[in-house]
Each structure stands twice: as C-alpha cells, then as structure tokens.
Amino acid sequence: MVxxxxxxxxxxxxxxxxxxxxxxxxxxxxxxxVLPALAVYVLFLLFPLLHSGWLSLFxxxxxxxxxxxxxxxxxxxxxxxxAAAAFGHVGVLILFFAVxxxxxxxxxxxxxxxxxxxxxxxxxxxxxLPQVVAMVVVAVxxxxxxxxxxxxxxxxGTPGRAWxxxxxxxxxxxxxxxxxxxxxxxxxxFLGGIGKIPAELFDAARLDGAGPAGEFRAxxxxxxxxxxxxxxxxxxxxxxxxxxxxxxxxxxxxxxxxTTVPAYEIYQxxxxxxxxxxxxxxxxxxTLLAFAVTYxxxxxxxxxRT
Amino acid sequence: xxxxxWLCTAAxxxxxxxxxxxxxxxxxxxxxxxxxxxxxxxxxxxxIWDQETRGxxxxxxxxxxxxxxxxxxxxxINRVARSFDDLxxxxxxxxxxxxxxxxxxxxxxxxDMGAFVKAGLLRPLDAYASAYQWTQRFPESVRKxxxxxxxxxxxxxxxxxxxxxxxxxxGIYYNKPKLTALGLQPPKTWxxxxxxxxxxxxxxxxPIQVGNLEKSAGPYLFSxxxxxxxxxxxxxxxxxGRAGVNWPTDANRAAARQVVEWADKGYLTxxxxxxxxxxxxxxxxTGDGVFHVDGTWIxxxxxxxMKDDVGFLLPPEKDGKxxxxxxxxxxWAISSKSKxxxxxxxxxxxxxxxDAMKTVATAGNLPVLDADKQAASGVxxxxxxxxxxxxNSPGLVPYLDYATPNAYEVVxxxxxxxxxxxxxxxxxxxxxxxxxxxxxxxx
Numbered sequence: 214m215v216x217x218x219x220x221x222x223x224x225x226x227x228x229x230x231x232x233x234x235x236x237x238x239x240x241x242x243x244x245x246x247v248l249p250a251l252a253v254y255v256l257f258l259l260f261p262l263l264h265s266g267w268l269s270l271f272x273x274x275x276x277x278x279x280x281x282x283x284x285x286x287x288x289x290x291x292x293x294x295x296a297a298a299a300f301g302h303v304g305v306l307i308l309f310f311a312v313x314x315x316x317x318x319x320x321x322x323x324x325x326x327x328x329x330x331x332x333x334x335x336x337x338x339x340x341x342l343p344q345v346v347a348m349v350v351v352a353v354x355x356x357x358x359x360x361x362x363x364x365x366x367x368x369x370g371t372p373g374r375a376w377x378x379x380x381x382x383x384x385x386x387x388x389x390x391x392x393x394x395x396x397x398x399x400x401x402x403f404l405g406g407i408g409k410i411p412a413e414l415f416d417a418a419r420l421d422g423a424g425p426a427g428e429f430r431a432x433x434x435x436x437x438x439x440x441x442x443x444x445x446x447x448x449x450x451x452x453x454x455x456x457x458x459x460x461x462x463x464x465x466x467x468x469x470x471x472t473t474v475p476a477y478e479i480y481q482x483x484x485x486x487x488x489x490x491x492x493x494x495x496x497x498x499x500t501l502l503a504f505a506v507t508y509x510x511x512x513x514x515x516x517x518r519t
Numbered sequence: 520x521x522x523x524x525w526l527c528t529a530a531x532x533x534x535x536x537x538x539x540x541x542x543x544x545x546x547x548x549x550x551x552x553x554x555x556x557x558x559x560x561x562x563x564x565x566x567i568w569d570q571e572t573r574g575x576x577x578x579x580x581x582x583x584x585x586x587x588x589x590x591x592x593x594x595x596i597n598r599v600a601r602s603f604d605d606l607x608x609x610x611x612x613x614x615x616x617x618x619x620x621x622x623x624x625x626x627x628x629x630x631d632m633g634a635f636v637k638a639g640l641l642r643p644l645d646a647y648a649s650a651y652q653w654t655q656r657f658p659e660s661v662r663k664x665x666x667x668x669x670x671x672x673x674x675x676x677x678x679x680x681x682x683x684x685x686x687x688x689x690g691i692y693y694n695k696p697k698l699t700a701l702g703l704q705p706p707k708t709w710x711x712x713x714x715x716x717x718x719x720x721x722x723x724x725x726p727i728q729v730g731n732l733e734k735s736a737g738p739y740l741f742s743x744x745x746x747x748x749x750x751x752x753x754x755x756x757x758x759x760g761r762a763g764v765n766w767p768t769d770a771n772r773a774a775a776r777q778v779v780e781w782a783d784k785g786y787l788t789x790x791x792x793x794x795x796x797x798x799x800x801x802x803x804x805t806g807d808g809v810f811h812v813d814g815t816w817i818x819x820x821x822x823x824x825m826k827d828d829v830g831f832l833l834p835p836e837k838d839g840k841x842x843x844x845x846x847x848x849x850x851w852a853i854s855s856k857s858k859x860x861x862x863x864x865x866x867x868x869x870x871x872x873x874d875a876m877k878t879v880a881t882a883g884n885l886p887v888l889d890a891d892k893q894a895a896s897g898v899x900x901x902x903x904x905x906x907x908x909x910x911n912s913p914g915l916v917p918y919l920d921y922a923t924p925n926a927y928e929v930v931x932x933x934x935x936x937x938x939x940x941x942x943x944x945x946x947x948x949x950x951x952x953x954x955x956x957x958x959x960x961x962x
Contacts, residue, residue: 268539271538271539273539274634274638275611275615276611276615276634276635276637276638276640277637277638278538278539279538279539281538356795359793360790360793360794360795360798361788361789361790361791361793361794362790362794366790372789372790373789373790374790374793375732375790375791375792375793375794376793377732377792377793378731378732378790378791378792378793378794378935378939379792379793379939380939380941463732464732464733464734465733465734465928465931465932466928466932468792468935468936468939469932469935469936469939469941470932481928484607484608484611485607485608485630485927485928486630486924486925486928487630487634487924489539
C-alpha cells in the first residue's frame with residue numbers, strides 16, 4: 214500500500230514540473246491537431262486566394278502568356294465606369310439585402326413575441342422558407358411575377374410594364390426579392406434571441422412604466438445586439454457576393470447595365486471577355502471589402518456590450 | 520502560427536515562380552504526314568466535348584457516334600455533352616488543361632475561336648482539308664466561318680480550324696392562319712412587310728412577337744432592318760470588324776430609326792424589354808403575334824404546337840438580292856494537345872459526310888450541306904430551301920458579335936438602350952463604333 218502511494222506521489226511529482234511551465238500554454242503538439250484542417254484550409258482557400266491576388270497583378274487573357282503590370286488592374290478599377298457602377302449597385306443592394314431585412318425582422322420578431330399569434334410555427338416557417346429554396350428557383354418565380362403579363366402588373370393594373378427590362382426599376386426589383394429572401398433569416402435569429410431574454414427584465418421594464426416602444430428600446434434592442442450583428446454580417450456578405458439572383462433575373466447586366474454587380478463583372482471578365490487579371494482584382498477588392506465590413510460590424514456589435 | 524506563416528511564404532514563393540499562361544503553338548503539319556486509314560491506327564480513345572444537347576441535336580450525334588464506332592471498332596468515343604453556355608464557359612479551361620479534349624465544338628467568334636487560335640490551342644486543318652477534299656465538300660462561305668489567321672483577329676482569313684455540321688439563319692416566322700385572316704400573302708417586298716405590320720396592328724393583332732430580356736432578340740431585329748437599308752458586303756465587313764468600314768453610315772442610321780419606329784408604332788410585344796426570349800417563342804407558337812424574328816434553331820419548338828400553321832421567310836429582297844443574317848452551327852475543331860489528331864480528323868470527316876447530313880436532317884436539324892436534297896415538308900421545307908438559297912449566295916451575313924472581343928455585350932446592350940430611348944440613333948452608332956475603335960487600336 215505504502216509503496217503504491219509513494220509511487221503514486223512520485224508520478225504526480227514527475228507530472229507537476231511539466232505543468233509548472235504554465236497551465237494552458239500552447240504546446241507544439243497542438244499544431245498536429247489542427248494540421249488536417251489547416252491543410253485543407255490552405256489548399257482550398259488560402260492558396261486560391263493568394264493565387265488570385267497574384268493573377269490580379271497581370272494583364273492576362275487566360276490563354277497566352279500574361280504580362281506583369283503591378284497594381285495597374287486596381288488603378289483601372291477606380292477609373293473605369295463598369296467596375297465603379299458595379300460597386301455602386303452593390304451598395305444599393307446592401308440596403309435591400311441587409312438593412313431592410315434586419316429592420317423588418319426586428320419588427321416581425323417583436324410582434325410575434327408580444328402578440329401570441331395562433332399558428333406561430335406556421336408563420337415562422339413560411340417567412341423562413343425563401344432561405345431554403347434555391348436562389349435559381351426564387352429568381353425564376355419572381356421573374357414570372359415581374360413579367361409584362363405577370364401577377365404584379367395584373368394587381369397594379371399596369372399591363373405590359375417591363376419591371377425587369379427598365380433601367381429605372383430593374384435594380385429595385387432585384388432588391389425587393391433580396392429583402393423577401395433575407396427577412397426570414399433575420400427574423401428567426403431575432404426570435405431565438407428574444408426567447409433567451411429573462412422574463413424578469415420585461416417585468417422590470419413594465420414596472421418602470423415602459424410601453425411597447427420603451428420596452429423595445431430598453432430591453433429587446435440591447436439584448437439582441439449580438440443577433441443583429443450576426444444577421445448584418447450574414448446578409449451584408451450575401452449582398453456583396455450576390456450573383457445568381459441578379460444573373461438569372463436580369464441577364465447580361467440588366468437593362469442599360471443597371472444591375473451589374475462585382476460578382477457578375479468577375480464572371481464576365483474571367484470567362485467571356487478574357488480579362489482574367491482584372492477579374493481577379495475585382496475578386497480581391499470585394500474580399501477585402503467583405504473583411505472590412507464584417508470587422509466593422511462585429512466591432513460595433515461587440516463594443517458596447519462590455 | 521509559425522507553421523501557417525511558413526506555409527504562406529512557401530505558397531507565395533511557389534506563385535512567384537510562375538507567370539500565368541504559356542506559349543504552346545503547335546507546328547504546322549506537313550500535308551504528306553496525314554494518315555486517313557483509321558482501322559490501322561490501333562486502339563484509340565477520342566474525347567469529344569460537344570453541345571448537341573437539344574432534342575434533334577442529341578439524336579443526330581448519338582446516331583453518328585454509334586455508326587462511327589461500329590465502322591471503326593478500334594476507336595472508342597468518350598463524349599462529354601454540355602449545353603452551349605456551359606461549353607462556352609468551360610472550354611477555355613478544357614483546352615488549356617493537361618488532359619484537353621481531342622475534339623471540341625468552338626464558337627466562331629473572336630473571343631472564342633479567335634483567342635484559341637492566337638494562343639495556339641487549336642490545330643490547323645488545312646492538311647486534312649486537302650486529304651479529305653473538304654475544300655470541295657464545303658463552299659468557301661462556310662469554310663470562312665471557321666478560319667482565322669495566326670493573330671486570331673480576322674474571321675474568314677488564314678487557316679481552317681473547324682468545320683460545322685449545321686447551318687443557321689435568322690429569318691421571319693409567320694402565323695399562316697392569322698396572315699390569311701388579314702387577307703395577306705407572305706410578304707415578298709419590304710413594302711408588303713410594312714403593309715402587313717400596319718394591317719395587323721389596326722386589326723388588333725400583335726404584329727411582331729419579341730422578348731428581349733436576355734437582349735439576344737434585339738440584335739436580330741436590328742440586323743433585319745440593316746438588311747433593308749444596307750448591302751451584304753458592307754454588313755459582313757462590319758460584322759467581322761474589317762478595316763475601312765464604320766458604323767455611322769446613312770444605311771445604319773436608317774436601320775436604327777426603323778427599329779425604333781417599330782417599337783414606337785406599337786408593333787412589338789408590350790413590355791418586350793422584360794419578356795424572356797423563350798416566353799416570346801411560346802407565346803408566338805400559341806397564337807400571339809403574326810410575325811416572329813428568330814433563328815432557325817427554334818423550328819422544332821414552334822412546329823410542335825403549330826404544325827402546318829407556321830411558315831418561315833427570308834428577309835424581303837432588295838434589288839433582287841437576298842441578304843440574311845446567319846452562319847453555321849458551332850464548328851468542330853481539334854485541340855493542339857490531341858495525341859490522335861488523325862483519328863480526330865477522320866471523325867470530323869465522318870460527321871460532315873453526305874450520309875451524315877442525311878442523319879442530321881432526319882433528326883430535324885438544318886444540315887449545312889445538301890439542304891436541297893433532304894426530304895421535309897411544311898416549315899422545315901421552308902427553312903431548308905431558305906438555307907440552300909442563302910448559303911450559295913453572297914448575301915449570308917455573319918452575326919454582329921464576331922467583330923470585337925466584347926461585341927456580344929456591346930451590340931446587345933446598345934440595341935437594348937436604343938429601344939428604351941436611353942441612346943439616340945447617333946449615340947447608338949457611336950457606342951458600336953467606339954467598341955470597334957478600341958478593338959482596332961488595342962491589338
């Protein structure tokens with residue numbers, strides 16, 4: 214027994230010097246654990262990203278030998294009309310894909326939480342459905358609604374109006390579909406968030422004489438800060454990289470090029486007009502933009518909570 | 520962190536070592552080296568990328584592939600079928616890759632076949648053309664649509680790189696009962712066409728069914744108007760971007776005004792700018808619209824519901840001469856990386872032979888050769904006769920998008936903006952000219 218105990222203590226003594234080096238300090242063996250994931254990440258994400266960055270420094274048609282032009286492709290992005298317009302359009306789409314859905318989602322979630330509607334799961338599912346349906350299907354369905362002989366014109370009594378073929382309304386039409394798709398996501402995130410708010414907080418607010426508006430401002434909004442951050446991050450990125458909806462609903466950049474977006478420009482340049490370098494430059498620019506916007510959103514959303 | 524940083528550095532170093540692209544122009548094959556005896560070539564696998572995916576196309580190419588493999592049991596065909604758009608988007612990667620297809624259908628345009636020729640990705644076929652007597656089989660007008668010089672910038676010159684199986688025309692489909700109800704004959708002159716449009720409109724019919732959401736239908740209408748005011752030679756030069764021809768001419772101004780007039784008089788489908796091309800075809804084939812300007816590839820689509828109620832017309836003649844937009848189906852070309860170019864050439868010879876043309880026509884397609892010898896009735900007869908007349912005349916004008924690398928986007932976009940009044944006639948022609956100028960100056 215004694216021998217065993219002392220042996221146990223001895224082994225404990227032997228372990229402790231290693232631990233005394235600092236609890237939780239990274240050890241080299243840790244890299245071994247992340248290696249598989251890291252290898253996949255490097256191979257399929259980091260390497261293509263760096264490769265795109267490298268290609269963006271060339272004037273290359275994708276076939277013959279490219280010529281190194283340094284940052285010329287980036288300089289041209291600022292100067293030329295096409296790329297500038299595409300980034301402008303994506304700004305408008307952020308309003309429709311991110312800002313509106315978050316606002317509408319907040320209102321819907323609050324309403325659904327306060328007023329105990331019958332069949333809540335049904336409404337929740339119905340509003341979330343656009344997220345589940347493939348974008349191509351969404352685009353084709355809405356194309357029919359916006360068609361000159363479609364439902365929208367029948368409802369409005371404006372037969373023959375070409376919503377998607379008019380440079381004044383095409384981007385708006387695509388944006389509205391974006392709002393329809395993204396609102397469900399925002400709402401479901403917010404409903405989950407509201408559900409986690411302790412009932413005492415609502416009681417306290419009511420005791421202090423807060424009406425529905427005051428309750429929303431004092432309880433719901435601060436509690437949902439994290440969810441709003443997540444919703445904004447997801448929807449803004451969806452707006453920045455949007456391609457399928459725009460490409461399907463308004464082919465070839467839409468009427469008068471009024472619905473070109475960076476992703477469309479990348480596709481067009483890389484696969485059709487033989488400007489691979491320029492396409493890569495747009496790709497890098499939109500990636501950096503997405504990083505910056507995401508960082509900004511998480512910074513704002515996380516800042517005041519602490 | 521250290522490992523990550525190390526990997527990053529390694530990746531950057533690996534990248535820095537290579538400039539994208541390569542120069543791999545193949546040597547021209549001497550005519551004497553060509554082998555035409557397929558049976559003596561041993562076991563051969565031919566990888567073929569085609570876009571013959573629609574009903575009639577699928578039928579003809581499967582039949583011909585079977586026949587070829589039965590005739591030469593030592594050849595195995597590995598067919599990769601993709602839709603036109605998919606093939607166009609992936610063929611560049613396919614031809615530059617290490618296991619490039621032996622044979623591929625390559626779009627005639629400068630941004631496709633022209634660019635591939637410039638990069639040396641396709642094998643010149645002149646040696647085979649003399650061995651198989653393709654020069655006699657195909658008229659010059661057809662061979663020109665698969666020819667490029669080494670610089671890849673002038674369609675119709677230089678060496679032969681591809682041969683087509685089918686022909687295409689953009690003409691006028693018309694609804695026979697509707698025309699009869701209006702008391703009219705199919706229009707043979709421009710005056711009769713004008714009168715028919717006006718009469719249809721006043722009788723409460725839609726004169727021209729058109730859907731331009733994808734912007735492909737607009738240029739068909741504009742080309743039709745160009746045929747009314749221009750001449751075939753000048754139009755061909757513009758379409759292929761030759762030196763010495765320009766857009767702002769009186770004929771083109773008149774053509775642009777004509778298209779706008781059709782729109783202003785309400786001759787086109789209300790809201791045509793937001794209507795899909797396919798939807799316009801289906802509306803026309805279910806009895807909405809007297810005329811429909813489109814390519815011959817829609818013949819099977821409209822014939823099925825309309826049976827003998829539909830006819831096809833060439834654009835009205837001017838001074839006794841016909842001018843019509845058209846071309847060939849996608850030419851079949853041989854990759855310069857193919858290890859079996861002789862077998863590949865034998866395949867192309869096989870699928871363009873007189874017997875193959877019969878198979879092509881039987882499946883409801885428009886064969887590029889021997890159109891007059893094929894049995895057909897109704898609208899298919901109209902199309903075959905129209906092709907036979909057009910292909911053997913100097914009046915066959917290529918599509919407008921062969922002129923510059925960006926021509927498709929520029930032409931379709933400009934016509935769309937002309938019709939929506941975002942561009943006036945001068946602005947419209949100016950935009951087309953600017954694209955031509957930048958392409959001439961740029962390369």
